[in-house]
Amino acid sequence: MVTFGGIFCVVILAVMLPCLDVALGQSTDPSEVDALGAIKRSLLDPMNNLENWNRGDPCTSNWTGVFCHIINDALHVTELQLFKRNLSGTLAPEVSLLSQLKTLDFMWNNLTGSIPKEIGNITTLKLM
Ligand SMILES: *[C@@H]1O[C@H](CO)[C@@H](O)[C@H](O)[C@H]1NC(C)=O
Ligand SMILES: *[C@@H]1O[C@H](CO)[C@@H](O)[C@H](O)[C@H]1NC(C)=O
Ligand SMILES: *[C@@H]1O[C@H](CO)[C@@H](O)[C@H](O)[C@H]1NC(C)=O
Ligand SMILES: *[C@@H]1O[C@H](CO)[C@@H](O)[C@H](O)[C@H]1NC(C)=O
Secondary structure, three states: OHHHHHHHHHHHHHHHHHHHHHHOOOOEOHHHHHHHHHHHHHEEOOOOOOOOOOOOOOOOOOOOOEEEEEEOOEEEEEEEEOOOOOOEEOOOHHHHHOOOOOEEEOOOOEEOOOOOHHHHHOOOOOEO
16 A cells, blocks of 8 residues: 555656646756847847846746747747837847747847847747
8 A cells, every 4th residue: 555655646746747847946048048148248228128137037037028938848038029128239149049039029229230140040030
């Protein structure tokens, strides 16, 4: 009976574990966290619209304009929505590390320079 109970618990745990993972602070793919840091550093943000881009995890701490999904059991940035945020400066080539990005919206800002060619290797990108 004890053994039976033990197996039962193991089964329950195995079923519950994926849910616990999400609930107990799953975090964003580390290379994407680095990419967001690089993107922020190359922008000028006089109105401090991105001031929360250093607080906790990008996907779970509500960073302005950052939207994420769980893909293959990990949190990935799928949208950057920075429409009309008074941003200038340039778009860092590290944006290409956002490997699951679908939408990149920097409309109505004042970015200068060219669009990094590395953006071409984000195969998921649908809208820019
Ligand atoms: C996320 O931040 C925005 C402003 O940046 C705020 O309006 C919103 O209420 C916040 N949501 C949560 C769940 O904290
Ligand atoms: C952008 O700048 C304008 C002019 O200074 C200001 O009125 C507006 O509130 C700012 N918007 C944001 C999102 O920072
Ligand atoms: C795009 O290329 C860069 C550097 O060449 C690489 O670090 C990055 O992982 C690539 N991104 C994708 C989505 O393949
Ligand atoms: C962008 O810069 C131009 C010229 O410096 C300025 O007139 C315009 O208001 C700026 N737009 C935004 C969204 O900051």
